[in-house]
Amino acid sequence: FEKFRGEIKGAALWDPQLTSTVNAACAAAGAEALAVCTPELADRLNIPVKLDLRGRFSSDREVYEWMWKKYGGSFSRQALCSLEPMAAGAWLRDYAIQHRIFTFWVRSGSCGIPGGSPGDEDAMQALMARFPANIPVLGFWQAGDADEGLTEYGGLIFAGRTGKYTVVSDWTPNLSVHSGIRARGPFRQSPPRRLKYDPAKKYVAVTQYESGDCPWFWLRLQKANWLQKEHGAFPMNWCLGPQTADLMPGVLEWFYANSAGSDCFFCAMSGAGYTMPRYFAPEDPRTRRAFLRDTARYMKRLDLSVISLHTDHWYSRPEPPEACVEYAELKGVRAVLADFGRNETLPEERYAELCGGVPVIHTQNRWDMRETPESLTRDILASKGQFISVMALSWTLDPAKIYAALSALPPEYEAVRCDEMADLILQKQGAL
Structure with missing residues (x-):
């Protein structure tokens, strides 16, 4: 002192x-x-x-x-x-x-x-x-x-x-x-695999929608995930709050440098910061447009091509919301992950749909704080359709437990990154 x-x-x-x-x-x-x-x-x-x-x-x-x-x-x-x-x-x-x-x-x-x-x-x-x-x-x-x-x-x-x-x-x-430590180079993640669509397979994308938007998560809990031997053994999708790049660029640089080819970083809910699109500046289109522009700039800077939206959860509602249209139109967006949990009114044929030519992938499970590898496996098996997006709660499911859940699936189930799933959806639709 x-x-x-x-x-x-x-x-x-x-x-x-x-x-x-x-x-x-x-x-x-x-x-x-x-x-x-x-x-x-x-x-x-x-x-x-x-x-x-x-x-x-x-x-x-x-x-x-x-x-x-x-x-x-x-x-x-x-x-x-x-x-x-x-x-x-x-x-x-x-x-x-x-x-x-x-x-x-x-x-x-x-x-x-x-x-x-x-x-x-x-x-x-x-x-x-x-x-x-x-x-x-x-x-x-x-x-x-x-x-x-x-x-x-x-x-x-x-x-x-x-x-x-x-x-x-x-x-x-x-x-x-941390905010004063500058990253030494651009943020670049590993490109997705070029998979060929197989109508006999069920494709599974496991996502962690929450916590990754919080800078403290990368500073504290996420490193333990990266150090597990199961990290990198299967395709996994991690949400990333873009402002982490401003608040702790050196920490984020370490995660990019030590990511596996099977890791996919995607933009956390719902863009430049955590918000619920339906409640964000609902009567101020100018502010909404500015937020979307900032979101696109952050995604380009962090090499993110998939974005998740907080389009609410747990209750039934019409889909797709207007927000999906706004975000699907952003330059560089390859896919939109919608829903924080399963929407009961959504018909099976719409779990993976196109919005302006961009795949919108809906979450199919309803997670809880007691999630286990066995319950995640059950969630996947109970999911409908060929393209299955399930959320694995970060507080309870780490790479070891997610790997155990995926390993218990029948052979026709294949784990993929979200950007890979987007390409497969487009292949099925004949748009790629």
């Missing part, structure tokens, strides 16, 4: 009786070069107190309105951050402070933590509208047992109203360092 003491001008004290002041203290830290402290820490390190937030506010709304009034001119216009003041610890805060990112939290009505009040959601929506559309909200919308916040999907809808998308990063440490 003594080595870098000269980098700070004093301490900002937050109020333990109103934890939203942690976010306010972080705003002050970025704008005024202060260190976020408790009184005890400031005293122990002999840091002069420049800002004391104790007892100044009675509600979260007052805190965030003060933040905007005090520091609105210094906040970045390139990102926002949703971070529960206590649950996420110091993760992500280094990056938010470094880049002066407006950091907030909307509490759930039932969390029991002081500070929340009716109307907070509308008030924060008005604050968010002061920032440009088509920018990411870093962090996340819920904090587990500490506070459900807006919930995952509630947060996506909340952000989408003002044309913002989510980059799930609340568990990501050291982004102030």
Whole structure:
């Protein structure tokens, strides 16, 4: 600390009786070069107190309105951050402070933590509208047992109203360092095999739709998958959040360099960031077009030709949604992976269909947190049609378990990459 003491001008004290002041203290830290402290820490390190937030506010709304009034001119216009003041610890805060990112939290009505009040959601929506559309909200919308916040999907809808998308990063440490490490060359993945369509076969694409959109997943859990001996022993499809290339390019470079020829990276839901297309800027076509342009640029940069969409899940609905048309029209898109889970109303002949000449492949299983190799095998065997896309939940199914599930299939089942499946669908349709 003594080595870098000269980098700070004093301490900002937050109020333990109103934890939203942690976010306010972080705003002050970025704008005024202060260190976020408790009184005890400031005293122990002999840091002069420049800002004391104790007892100044009675509600979260007052805190965030003060933040905007005090520091609105210094906040970045390139990102926002949703971070529960206590649950996420110091993760992500280094990056938010470094880049002066407006950091907030909307509490759930039932969390029991002081500070929340009716109307907070509308008030924060008005604050968010002061920032440009088509920018990411870093962090996340819920904090587990500490506070459900807006919930995952509630947060996506909340952000989408003002044309913002989510980059799930609340568990990501050291982004102030990782974002400054540049990749040494372009991101290029192995090309797909040139397979010949066989009408006697059933083609299976196993995908991991979730977690790969989160930068922390690549920094932490995904490396364990890459080190398993079964990694590379079968075709596997991994979702990738494009902004990982900005937040930790060196980490992502390692995964590209150490990928197997059987690995296929595809763009995570639903493009440049995590969003539900039907709720993203629904009345702002200009923002939607800008988001799609950014998505296409990221996909080209990361050599991605397949994109997954969060077209909802678990309930029956008409398909294909308008989003499939929008994304299928993007330059370089080879296939669209639709549905986070099986849509019961979709007829068998539409599990793999063409949209503007681009294959749209629908997920056929409904996964749960108790997924096992045996249940994944059963999901595949119960699937209909010749082209079978199934989701393997990242929290429970690693390469070893997926390999076991595929090994238990009859010989007419062949595992393929998503881009390979797209080519096979086009061959069957006589379009390739």
